[in-house]
Amino acid sequence: EVGKEPAKRTLRFALIPKALDIPVFGYANVGAQRKARQIGGVEVIYHGPERADELKQKEILESFIAQKVDGIAISVLNADFLTSTIDRAIAAGIPVVTWDSDAPKSKRIAFYGVDDYKSGQIMGEEAARLLNGKGTIAFLTSAGANNLQRRLDGAKDALAKFPGIKIVDTFDIQEDSVKCAQFIATGTNRYPNLGAWISVGGWPVFTANALTPVDPKKTKFISFDTNPPAPDLLKAGKVQVLLGQKYFGWGSESVRLLHEIVNGKRPANPIIDSGVDVVTADNVEAYLKMWKTMEGGG
Amino acid sequence: MALLEFHDVHKSFGAVRALRGVSFAVTAGEAHACIGENGAGKSTLLKILAGIVRPDRGEVRLNGEPLHFNRPREALARGIGMVFQERLAFPNLTVAANIFAGREIVGRGGRLDEAAMRARTRALLDDLHLPIAPDVRMEHVSAAHAQLVQVARALAFDCRVLVLDEPTTSLTDGEVDQLFRVLGKLRAAGVTLLFVSHRLPEVFRLCDQITVLRDGACVGTFARAGTTPDAMVRAMVGREPPERRARPAAAAGAAPALAIRRLSRRPWFQDVSIDVRPGEIVGLFGLVGSGRTELLETVFGLARAEAGTLAVGGTPASFRSAREAARAGLAFVPEDRQRLGLFFNLNLRHNLALPRAVKRGAIRLDEREEAGLAQAQIDRLSIRATSIAQMPDALSGGNQQKLVVGKWLATDPTVLLLDEPTKGVDVGAKFEIHNIIRGNAARGMACLIVSSDLPEVLAIADRIVVMREGRVRGELPGAGATEEAVMSLAAHSAS
Amino acid sequence: MKRFWHAREFSTVAILVAEVLFFTWYLWPEAGRDHSFVTKENFLLIFKYSSIYGIAAIGAAIVIISGGVDLSPGAVIALTTVVTGYCFVQLGWPLWASASAGIAVGALAGLVSAWLIVRVGLPAFIATLGVMGIWRGTAFIVTQARFFDLSAQLPANWHVVGVSIDWLGPIVMIGLAGVFQILTTQYQWGRGVFAVGGNETAALFSGIPVNRIKTSAYVLSGLLAAVSGVVLAIVQGQGKADLATGYELDIIASAVVGGASLAGGRGSVAGAVLGALIFGVLRNALVQIPGATFYDRLIVGVVVIVIVVMDQLLLRRQAKL
């Protein structure tokens, strides 16, 4: 029954990020609004919790269900937490797609993005490659956020295959990018010969200052997220590998999918793998060019 | 036989030895007074009886059996009712709730029986002739009325021993009469009274036995019949009371230092005109609720007048704050030392130095100068304190009062406004304060003194202005004025 | 009737009603859509989420009236969901047993605060601030930054005697509010709480068991936070250490908006629950306003201030009546 009636009046789609204070989600909104304008007759309501608070995210999701929007695109903070609610939305005839972070057990119609666990694995493998399979590694994460936990699991499982690699510590920055910078500085004092840092979130690469204490000759740095100023840090040699996702695509693809679904066209395969951008010194220039067009609205 | 026995009671607060072996007995059914200088240890003794302070040594016996209270509850349970010297009200609760706090009347299933409590409160208030409703919140009850509510608290429960620590400090004879009438009824009912006051006339009027404390030790117990007020004063002070300082009468013709003209602030006072000439001491008398406090507060810039004018030293003035008033040479010793007078987080030195710094508009503070000033006031008023670094809450009630007087005298004001300045101050100290006021007056200070203690007013004032229901009802020369004459102007029945 | 107009809660009710009417008007749907704000479903939603704050706010109000403050409810809520989840999922206890365990832990948490404040004599603010860290930290250690998923073992869309489990929170909140409103206003214990908050020395001298009353206040605060934690764990189906982060301030704000004064001696349990609803309505309505998301914090901040100001004006009004 989903999406039977043809859309006459403007369609109201809800775009729910994990949190507002995570910069990358802003680009999803940009992409979504742009796509909405292209399609026409679509209004995108971007609303999320201020911080990664799954209870507030659920309240927002339920509220959108209660107001019977025409479609919901959500980046799920905590899959098990939202599964039943997503199913309620579907039952209520509201199409739901997930982006960036999926709720695989739910009845959501489609997912656009990459699995956090998988991208975590890639980080681990890249680290191992940079260290030639032996050395010490320290992780930066923020305890409580499930997507980060799954990236962490992925990376650690990947590294488990390399007996030469030892994980010295996993730091919980408690959603505080200042603490993150402090941990990097203090950690560098504590572990002068550290092989590599792996940050499963973008906190350290959103400012040049956080990485000042790290000596690239001694210690490699791998981080999630590729939005400015991260690529500049990579060019400056402070960072060796950045993992990027399709930030704009999160929004534009979600809107496209919802619009098609409302008009009765379900995607052939519910899992639409956006792929990750593994940005290194080799491809950073190309990536920046692509970014410009994306942000500029090509 | 002795109903109540204090036996070799000792108590020290750090260095201060408040009580050093007090022993005396109170026989059943009698009214027993306990008097002594400020800091003699009276309140401490009573607090021990009430189970609030633990004695270091010695014991209190009720019907011969020793009491080992460690909770006020137990004292109450044993039928010992207490009116404390400190104001202990719950500003957020109604008068009725205040009176029954801790011992509420409960009905079925432990629910509060508000109706019963309200009715009982009504009765008590009527009995004390208190014109306040049981349902008004305590924060809206005036200072003096609040004190009588404290008494009502103690009366609300039929106790065998009723202890009153300076219950009359802000009451006028009118209220005192009502209070004593009620106490008389209690005695008739066989209740034993233990009464602390610095007003010897009241003591002699109420009590048959008088125990005198000095420096935390018991001087002796005297039968009223066999003694005189002067003898009691000597016993308390341990020396002859200081001489009443003589001084020249104020220059008759001089321009008023303070001229109040048709000042009004409803509902508290209307159309009040008073002149105080340099060197003159004007007593402002009236029953509680006559609006004297409000008048002084308004003069001192703490409240706006609706109408009327002020002139200080001939120049018109209207103060928008106490600061401006102080700078113009005024000083105001408020009625309620705990709430309006003292900073319990600042030591004696800082308390005493503050108003003068304000008056002088000081920027940087000179510790040494402050210390000198503080010590001077402490000596001048013979405040009983271990050092100028002591905190006010370590002082006895009367000494706290002296502190408030001292901090304002330190500003050498040209106009001194006093609201119940000797409230809770012992006879000797009262004398000293009077002498200081006279001394400053002799040097040209004008003084307007509100007191509910009529003998005091008669003793110190050159001129007595009487207020009733917010209006000036008359004026009498200090010399030759009689209590009857003043009361007839102040009392509601008159005119 | 007259009593209602004079009740302390009146102004809070008035504000809540005004708020609902405003959004009913503001969110009036364009032609062809039905109203998305005034629907039974949406009001249930508001109650469901407000109850998480509201139940804890009852305890907060009691503590504040007694002259204290409790910063730990957020952490206690999280710890309770974790304990309940641990017992239910890990140990396989029946739900009632797991819930009881959670509530017991909450009461214990309250007892610890009470002990630090009453016996050790720490200031309430700092004691409960420390305790807040301790419980939140414990929750993280128990979960190892993961979570317990109760929902898997709980019936899908669960109805108890024909009522959806979503009603659990609202029902518990209203029930407890009623009970404690009566206890605080019509029983000696409640009078004692007000007395202690109004003037502790006087209370002591009056023979009121000050320590016992203060202890009861903090234990209740922990207990009620735990209840809201259990409701959260059951209705939302998870035990997780970072739940309710920072809610302590929202909970205190609810109590204050409901008339509680942090100076002590003033406040109302019913008011606190109404305060929680005022914020609940606001959160719910803001989601329905496109582009409001970045303005959330700003608006909530403004509303807190406006409400308290209005409240004061209304009170002056009343005083005049």
Added chain:
Amino acid sequence: MKRFWHAREFSTVAILVAEVLFFTWYLWPEAGRDHSFVTKENFLLIFKYSSIYGIAAIGAAIVIISGGVDLSPGAVIALTTVVTGYCFVQLGWPLWASASAGIAVGALAGLVSAWLIVRVGLPAFIATLGVMGIWRGTAFIVTQARFFDLSAQLPANWHVVGVSIDWLGPIVMIGLAGVFQILTTQYQWGRGVFAVGGNETAALFSGIPVNRIKTSAYVLSGLLAAVSGVVLAIVQGQGKADLATGYELDIIASAVVGGASLAGGRGSVAGAVLGALIFGVLRNALVQIPGATFYDRLIVGVVVIVIVVMDQLLLRRQAKL
């Protein structure tokens, strides 16, 4: 000397020293490695990050002594980083101008709190809670949840007159602490702050300009929070709306650990800074203990309580001396 032993700050100093000694011992390196805790770099690091809390804690202490409380510093810090970032990055102003703009906004924020509390007569807790939402919200609106990257335009490892910019925070903190320690203890203004906090009515009756003093306290609190915001913007190289979230509690805790009493009338500016350092040392040391950051919340919670208890014991000691 004697004065030092009797100084209110003595016990706080003692605790800080004890803490440093403990971690020096606990983190003693195994043979062959040199010490990672007692090194110049590490102490600089501790000071650098403590200063963000410490500078704001000076203002918090002043407000608390005056009998109030300010929950907005965290938000003001964030707003200041955003404003500074906006002027510096977006408008291309010189750094000094951008910083001044940030500080001006902070002072303005303080003025708003002061107005609400002094003129409108709101309770400090609720007024600053609302204001906190307003400034955090404003920061979000300005950034649209993005951030300004100052670091790109700032010199890489920046030295001013030969001193690394890392010293900025510590120097500012110590300088301001000195100034305000003197102002609060040796000047009439400071005496007024204590008097107002101790007994507001008595202060009024003593001719102290109560309103002016309270206003000055909140303005200073906003101003000092803004200063630490500017420091943060430079240290972190970001203007971001979610920076310093929840710091208000850490900042107040620093002041309280440093001897301030939320009942008002008691406290010390120097103590507040020492309190911030006590927490700074702790955070730094925990990073050096593998796995400890997960126990961070728990440990900090315990430490807060332990310190305040120790502090009280030491004070009793002193009293006896």
